[in-house]
Amino acid sequence: MKQLSIMVDLDRCIGCKTCIVACRNHYGLVDHEKSMPGTMSHYLRVESECTGSYPDLKEDYWVVMCQHCKKPPCIRACENGAITKDVQTGIVLIDKKKCVGAKKCIEKCPYDVIQFDAPGKFAHKCSMCYDRVIHGLEPVCVEVCLADALSFGEKEILLMQADAAGKKVVKKKSTQSILYVKS
Amino acid sequence: MHENKWIPTVCYQCKAECAILARVENGVVKEVKGNPLARGKMCVKGMAGITTLYSQERLKHPMKRVGERGEGKFVDIGWDEAMNIMEKKLRELIKRGEAHKFTYSMFPHSTTDPKWRFVNAVGGFISTGLPHCDSAKIMAHLHTFGCFPNHHIAPMYYTVPRGGIMILSGRHPFGCLDDACVPKHILDAKERGAKLIVIDPIFRTEAAKADWWIPIKPGGDAALFLGMASHMLKKGIHNKAFCDKWVREGDMEGLAAFLKDKTPEAMSKICEVPAKDIVKLAEMCAKAPSVSVDAFKSIMYGNAMDWGHAWSIFLVITGNLDNPGGQPMPEIAPMAAVAPAPPAPNLKELGYHRTGPNRDKFNHYNFILEPTWYAAQAVKEGNLKVFFASECNPALSEMGSGEWRKAMTMKDKKGNYLLELFVVTEILPSETMKWADLVLPDQTNFERWELLYMPWWYNFGHTAAVCQPVVKPIGESRHANRVMIDLGKRMFPEYFAFKDDVEYYDIELSGVGMSMQKVLDGGALWSPGTVGFRKYEDAGKFNTGSGKIELEWKMYKDIGQEWPSPELPLEFRRGADKYPFILVNFRTIFLNNTGAWSQNNAQLRDSVSGLDANPLLLNPIDAAKLGIASGDTVTVESSTGKVRIPVLFTEKIKPGCAGLIHGFGQTMGKVASRGKWVGDNELIADAGSHLDEQDLRGGEAHVSTRVRIVK
Numbered sequence: 001m002k003q004l005s006i007m008v009d010l011d012r013c014i015g016c017k018t019c020i021v022a023c024r025n026h027y028g029l030v031d032h033e034k035s036m037p038g039t040m041s042h043y044l045r046v047e048s049e050c051t052g053s054y055p056d057l058k059e060d061y062w063v064v065m066c067q068h069c070k071k072p073p074c075i076r077a078c079e080n081g082a083i084t085k086d087v088q089t090g091i092v093l094i095d096k097k098k099c100v101g102a103k104k105c106i107e108k109c110p111y112d113v114i115q116f117d118a119p120g121k122f123a124h125k126c127s128m129c130y131d132r133v134i135h136g137l138e139p140v141c142v143e144v145c146l147a148d149a150l151s152f153g154e155k156e157i158l159l160m161q162a163d164a165a166g167k168k169v170v171k172k173k174s175t176q177s178i179l180y181v182k183s
Numbered sequence: 184m185h186e187n188k189w190i191p192t193v194c195y196q197c198k199a200e201c202a203i204l205a206r207v208e209n210g211v212v213k214e215v216k217g218n219p220l221a222r223g224k225m226c227v228k229g230m231a232g233i234t235t236l237y238s239q240e241r242l243k244h245p246m247k248r249v250g251e252r253g254e255g256k257f258v259d260i261g262w263d264e265a266m267n268i269m270e271k272k273l274r275e276l277i278k279r280g281e282a283h284k285f286t287y288s289m290f291p292h293s294t295t296d297p298k299w300r301f302v303n304a305v306g307g308f309i310s311t312g313l314p315h316c317d318s319a320k321i322m323a324h325l326h327t328f329g330c331f332p333n334h335h336i337a338p339m340y341y342t343v344p345r346g347g348i349m350i351l352s353g354r355h356p357f358g359c360l361d362d363a364c365v366p367k368h369i370l371d372a373k374e375r376g377a378k379l380i381v382i383d384p385i386f387r388t389e390a391a392k393a394d395w396w397i398p399i400k401p402g403g404d405a406a407l408f409l410g411m412a413s414h415m416l417k418k419g420i421h422n423k424a425f426c427d428k429w430v431r432e433g434d435m436e437g438l439a440a441f442l443k444d445k446t447p448e449a450m451s452k453i454c455e456v457p458a459k460d461i462v463k464l465a466e467m468c469a470k471a472p473s474v475s476v477d478a479f480k481s482i483m484y485g486n487a488m489d490w491g492h493a494w495s496i497f498l499v500i501t502g503n504l505d506n507p508g509g510q511p512m513p514e515i516a517p518m519a520a521v522a523p524a525p526p527a528p529n530l531k532e533l534g535y536h537r538t539g540p541n542r543d544k545f546n547h548y549n550f551i552l553e554p555t556w557y558a559a560q561a562v563k564e565g566n567l568k569v570f571f572a573s574e575c576n577p578a579l580s581e582m583g584s585g586e587w588r589k590a591m592t593m594k595d596k597k598g599n600y601l602l603e604l605f606v607v608t609e610i611l612p613s614e615t616m617k618w619a620d621l622v623l624p625d626q627t628n629f630e631r632w633e634l635l636y637m638p639w640w641y642n643f644g645h646t647a648a649v650c651q652p653v654v655k656p657i658g659e660s661r662h663a664n665r666v667m668i669d670l671g672k673r674m675f676p677e678y679f680a681f682k683d684d685v686e687y688y689d690i691e692l693s694g695v696g697m698s699m700q701k702v703l704d705g706g707a708l709w710s711p712g713t714v715g716f717r718k719y720e721d722a723g724k725f726n727t728g729s730g731k732i733e734l735e736w737k738m739y740k741d742i743g744q745e746w747p748s749p750e751l752p753l754e755f756r757r758g759a760d761k762y763p764f765i766l767v768n769f770r771t772i773f774l775n776n777t778g779a780w781s782q783n784n785a786q787l788r789d790s791v792s793g794l795d796a797n798p799l800l801l802n803p804i805d806a807a808k809l810g811i812a813s814g815d816t817v818t819v820e821s822s823t824g825k826v827r828i829p830v831l832f833t834e835k836i837k838p839g840c841a842g843l844i845h846g847f848g849q850t851m852g853k854v855a856s857r858g859k860w861v862g863d864n865e866l867i868a869d870a871g872s873h874l875d876e877q878d879l880r881g882g883e884a885h886v887s888t889r890v891r892i893v894k
Contacts, residue, residue: 012370014357014388016772020792021230025214030786032237037789037854045791054802054834055398059391144216146224146359147366 560871583869
């Protein structure tokens with residue numbers, strides 16, 4: 001299996017959203033001059049779940065980005081062949097030039113992570129920073145993570161690292177290529 | 184300027200001032216990130232700083248008020264006119280012998296901030312939010328063991344050993360008002376076997392990561408720590424060797440006598456932490472190789488000095504002073520003085536500090552700075568005539584916002600404002616500028632020079648960092664430091680003989696054999712790379728009057744404050760029948776409190792990447808009692824204020840408490856004014872007109888507020 005992955009450590013994620021803004025800055029998703037809250041594209045989002053009742057509570061935070069699915073429904077949905085799963089990296093990529101803005105990928109994405117650029121009429125999303133990782137750099141979110149909750153690498157190696165650190169894969173969340181782990 | 188490269192500089196989205204890198208492409212800042220030479224982290228506020236820099240709402244020209252104060256009507260003027268207005272009024276004040284009636288509200292970026300120099304040259308006082316947030320901690324530590332900590336000197340979490348204990352008592356360091364590396368350092372310490380204990384009426388991110396969350400009644404921290412201290416002394420599990428060597432003779436006996444009845448059982452009744460948990464925590468701490476304690480919101484209540492005193496005693500009897508994993512005793516970089524320096528006026532004799540009816544009774548206590556929140560009362564009493572404000576938003580941050588607004592608009596019989604001139608420097612529209620006579624466009628950290636070194640920086644207080652401009656300034660904006668240096672050159676040339684801010688910093692850096700260029704060549708950072716531990720051993724003494732640790736505060740004996748009272752703040756002990764809920768206001772990582780530049784930042788007020796709501800948090804148990812449904816808007820009323828606000832039920836707050844994030848309520852700016860969110864200070868009493876017991880027990884802290892909630 002050739003699959004690059006990001007591993008999210010729920011023991012460390014504090015839901016600070018630093019990665020979201022850093023990613024936006026890197027990809028120029030924000031018109032800093034005019035953008036208003038609620039109108040800006042984002043390739044990541046933070047989710048959390050609090051369980052129990054006062055005073056016995058537990059809460060986890062994690063980030064959700066494109067899961068770079070094993071069999072991506074967005075690829076099947078796109079009639080123009082604008083979406084591919086790169087064979088070398090397993091990264092799911094949208095070719096902006098081929099995209100006609102039909103939004104069918106957005107409808108079919110089970111993770112609700114594909115964005116739509118209305119002025120340019122194209123879909124866009126997390127590319128796991130393909131243009132960076134092929135030159136040996138980490139994805140931006142991994143590099144800037146405030147809590148060092150994210151790691152990047154081949155999925156098999158990340159699984160080995162998680163095991164060595166005594167972390168277990170949260171199977172329910174890790175059904176595709178992004179790994180979620182905790183102690 | 185620079186082309187498409189990462190340039191080292193410093194963030195100023197909040198007061199932590201983290202060292203960062205900015206990527207500039209064709210004269211435009213595109214990306215930012217933490218500087219890997221300086222711990223390498225930058226938080227969400229910092230990342231969003233580019234939005235602050237380029238917002239179309241940036242203030243670009245000096246403006247003069249044309250309507251009445253509070254209307255927010257201005258016309259553009261030139262810098263010359265603005266400078267003339269300030270110079271004329273200040274010269275008039277000096278001529279009248281009332282220079283001390285000038286204050287500048289700011290957060291100094293170094294102990295020799297040029298704005299502070301200007302204020303001293305005039306003969307006025309700087310005023311800050313620092314006394315409120317930190318004075319009790321600072322004064323307690325100074326009185327007890329002679330060190331000057333601050334909330335930006337959290338315990339150095341990277342020094343916490345395996346098995347060490349990190350206690351956060353009403354403190355939210357994942358909120359990054361410290362260096363952005365703090366969350367990582369805490370999590371790293373946990374991974375190497377340290378324990379994180381969170382004592383808090385609210386379950387927040389820190390509690391979610393804690394080994395133990397201990398919900399406490401707000402204001403109960405002093406009782407909890409005295410209960411632990413009592414148990415330790417009774418069982419003889421305190422650090423006897425440390426106390427024998429370093430505590431002033433007789434103080435341990437005095438402490439034992441004082442603590443005799445402060446048993447875990449007795450203290451449990453005050454703080455509502457079970458006695459068995461107080462015992463368990465005390466025994467954990469006694470066995471641990473280190474214990475650090477940090478508090479912030481808990482030390483803003485009306486018993487803050489007592490809590491600071493109890494905390495200091497706890498650190499001493501566990502031997503956790505200036506040791507790895509304990510309480511740091513920071514030093515400051517030995518910068519050279521820029522001579523001649525203007526002398527500071529006598530704060531105790533001339534300051535407007537301590538307004539209100541029992542001002543004389545509190546003469547025992549003197550802090551080193553004026554607190555911003557006595558300004559309103561000082562204006563009313565004629566003790567404040569000229570007010571400058573930079574990088575602060577007193578219209579929202581001053582407790583008792585209504586009284587502040589009133590003071591700004593009060594006039595004498597002739598129809599002149601009591602406050603004769605109010606000048607605000609700002610980056611983006613702020614609530615405070617609505618009341619200003621002059622609004623001066625300030626620069627972001629991407630456009631200005633600054634030398635930063637502060638004793639209260641997280642763990643590297645004796646380090647210096649250079650903030651350098653990475654792009655051309657927007658509009659006619661000028662950094663407030665340069666404005667004050669220029670005004671200083673016009674009014675006091677003898678104290679401002681240096682060429683400009685860069686030369687001023689050059690002179691200072693010569694003290695450590697550096698210059699601005701040398702520091703820039705070295706990555707814009709300078710540090711000896713050491714912190715140093717147990718420095719009192721090298722000195723053979725602590726920096727107190729006796730040279731020993733002074734547990735008993737003898738100077739407060741006549742007001743009965745030689746030992747810390749475990750009682751809750753007066754405001755929490757009375758009025759429960761009429762105002763059954765305790766207001767718990769807190770902060771988040773997403774906003775720099777009332778700071779206009781973060782409240783008006785679209786990314787920070789976006790629900791995906793920031794925070795766009797501030798409902799009142801209530802435990803469902805309380806909501807059921809009140810008959811309130813989720814989504815209802817309720818009236819929240821204190822003895823001095825009333826607001827309407829949507830309510831949100833959550834298990835994450837102690838029953839009996841009502842939670843509200845500090846910093847909302849701005850009506851200026853397209854981004855900040857969205858939503859019906861309110862400022863917590865609408866409910867909190869004005870410090871100047873509501874002095875009570877808290878002034879004797881609480882230092883400068885005045886947040887303690889009870890409220891009632893009506894559907």
